[in-house]
Amino acid sequence: MAYTLQYGQVWCFLPYLLAGAALTLQLAAIAFLAGALIGLVCASVLSFGPRPARLLVRAYVTFFLNTPLLVQVFFIFFVLPEAGILLSPFGACAIGMSLNAGAYLTEIERAGFASLRRAELDAAETLGFTLVQTIWFVIVPHIVRALFPPLSNQFIIQIMTTSLAAIFAVEELTGRAYNINAQTFRTLEIFSILAVVYVLITILASALLVLAGRRLFRVRASVF
Amino acid sequence: MWAQLVEEAPRFFGPWNLLFLGTALTHTLLLSYLGALGGFAIGFVLAVARHRRLLGILPLRVVAIAYVEIFRRIPFLVKLMCVFFAFQLSGAQAPMFTVALVTVVLSAAAFAAEIFRAGIESVPAQQWDAAEAMNFSRRRTLFGIVLPQAWPVILPPSFGYIVGFMKSTSIASQIGVLELTYAAKVLNTRGFSALLCFGTCLLLYFAICWPTKLAGEALERRLTIRRKAPPTPQLELAVR
Numbered sequence: 001m002a003y004t005l006q007y008g009q010v011w012c013f014l015p016y017l018l019a020g021a022a023l024t025l026q027l028a029a030i031a032f033l034a035g036a037l038i039g040l041v042c043a044s045v046l047s048f049g050p051r052p053a054r055l056l057v058r059a060y061v062t063f064f065l066n067t068p069l070l071v072q073v074f075f076i077f078f079v080l081p082e083a084g085i086l087l088s089p090f091g092a093c094a095i096g097m098s099l100n101a102g103a104y105l106t107e108i109e110r111a112g113f114a115s116l117r118r119a120e121l122d123a124a125e126t127l128g129f130t131l132v133q134t135i136w137f138v139i140v141p142h143i144v145r146a147l148f149p150p151l152s153n154q155f156i157i158q159i160m161t162t163s164l165a166a167i168f169a170v171e172e173l174t175g176r177a178y179n180i181n182a183q184t185f186r187t188l189e190i191f192s193i194l195a196v197v198y199v200l201i202t203i204l205a206s207a208l209l210v211l212a213g214r215r216l217f218r219v220r221a222s223v224f
Numbered sequence: 225m226w227a228q229l230v231e232e233a234p235r236f237f238g239p240w241n242l243l244f245l246g247t248a249l250t251h252t253l254l255l256s257y258l259g260a261l262g263g264f265a266i267g268f269v270l271a272v273a274r275h276r277r278l279l280g281i282l283p284l285r286v287v288a289i290a291y292v293e294i295f296r297r298i299p300f301l302v303k304l305m306c307v308f309f310a311f312q313l314s315g316a317q318a319p320m321f322t323v324a325l326v327t328v329v330l331s332a333a334a335f336a337a338e339i340f341r342a343g344i345e346s347v348p349a350q351q352w353d354a355a356e357a358m359n360f361s362r363r364r365t366l367f368g369i370v371l372p373q374a375w376p377v378i379l380p381p382s383f384g385y386i387v388g389f390m391k392s393t394s395i396a397s398q399i400g401v402l403e404l405t406y407a408a409k410v411l412n413t414r415g416f417s418a419l420l421c422f423g424t425c426l427l428l429y430f431a432i433c434w435p436t437k438l439a440g441e442a443l444e445r446r447l448t449i450r451r452k453a454p455p456t457p458q459l460e461l462a463v464r
Contacts, residue, residue, distance in 0.1 A: 003313040066387065066433035067426045068394035071405055075426060078418035156297075163299035167398060174301060187309040195298045195306060202297040 003188075010189045013180045017194070020176035021201060027165060027172060028158040030094050035101025035158075036109075036151070042102065043109035057106065064103035070164055072096045077168060089168035097161065104154060112147040141217075148219045152209035156202050163198075173197060229417065236420045241411065248407035249428055251321065255403060256390040256432075259325055263332020263389070264382070270333060271340035277352055278362055288337070295334035300392045303327050308399050324396035324403075328389055335385050343378035344370055376447035383440025387433045394429070404428055 042057045064072065073096035080087055087095070116139060124134040166174035177194040181187055213219035272278050274288035295303070307327045311318050347370045355365040397406035408425035412418050
């Protein structure tokens with residue numbers, strides 16, 4: 001069967017497709033920020049909390065890291081209505097992705113906390129730093145530098161995972177590609193363009209994050 | 225809700241549904257492990273192709289690097305759609321399982337290439353120099369000197385990635401491959417409560433992913449104890 005690729009019909013939909021990137025970034029940002037907050041709380045509990053709380057957090061992290069995000073969102077989207085909680089597709093995706101990101105970010109942030117060395121705190125004590133000074137001048141800069149690369153990596157992954165929202169009819173990048181597909185049936189053209197868009201967006205995001213990391217926190221990193 | 229659940233459970237876990245779920249579980253396992261196997265094979269070739277001292281053919285290196293960088297930056301769902309439509313338009317009558325498997329392999333290859341690259345790069349350059357000085361062939365250097373030292377860096381993270389591939393196979397439900405997620409959707413459509421369907425589905429995924437991850441962690445502990453000095457004492461985050 002001969003099939004000729006015809007991108008001509010699809011180009012006019014490009015602005016519509018790219019506008020979906022706004023929703024993609026929005027969803028990624030929500031999931032990432034909420035996840036970072038969950039991660040911060042859970043990582044603190046893992047580091048300082050009492051044993052029952054630690055076990056609870058461990059259970060949450062282990063369960064969410066070892067089950068697929070898609071099924072987690074399915075669960076939230078279909079099971080919560082049975083309990084009387086109705087969610088919009090966007091809401092279900094945002095909650096599911098936040099909880100999922102929270103599990104990953106707990107691990108990342110815990111590792112960041114653990115990278116702090118006792119010698120640094122001893123040095124601060126020797127220099128007569130107060131607790132606030134120790135936190136502000138020693139602990140925070142260290143943790144930020146240690147956490148920046150894995151956190152930016154997680155954000156890039158977050159941009160890609162939001163494509164799952166299309167399955168729940170959220171009109172982000174992939175969702176809009178589905179819509180264009182339903183109108184034009186130029187399937188391979190649309191999805192190849194979509195793939196290129198994802199590659200470009202993630203490379204752009206990586207580049208910006210690397211630049212920000214170098215400027216603000218003197219993190220040595222490169223895009224590739 | 226609970227009363228309904230208790231009433232429904234015996235029907236849900238009836239022999240036919242269990243058989244259905246078993247088939248689905250088998251497909252998920254086959255997809256992930258065959259996909260990982262193929263992916264690691266291609267990934268190894270890619271890592272060799274992009275290495276400066278092994279082949280050193282520039283166009284090949286560029287292709288390998290581009291493949292890895294591009295395929296790691298496309299969401300699995302989009303890759304799946306591309307492969308799905310490419311199969312459809314090429315006119316090849318492939319079953320959906322094959323389409324999903326090809327996607328897992330293509331996707332896994334990009335990640336595996338990075339794992340192998342990190343492993344090969346973890347071996348100091350002097351080892352290459354020494355091997356060259358002793359007139360070892362490149363192949364012998366790679367298989368006899370570099371890889372044996374690289375396994376402790378390659379193997380443990382591989383298990384984490386295999387768990388990742390297992391989780392991505394859930395997206396294959398979108399093209400109608402009978403794997404766990406699709407099975408849960410089908411059972412839900414047949415009228416069983418979503419809690420039972422997706423809850424069971426989540427637990428089954430957990431039952432296959434967690435042991436894989438634990439195996440990786442156990443391997444990591446065994447391999448690092450033998451090789452490395454004890455880690456620098458880290459802050460015990462208790463208030464002094």
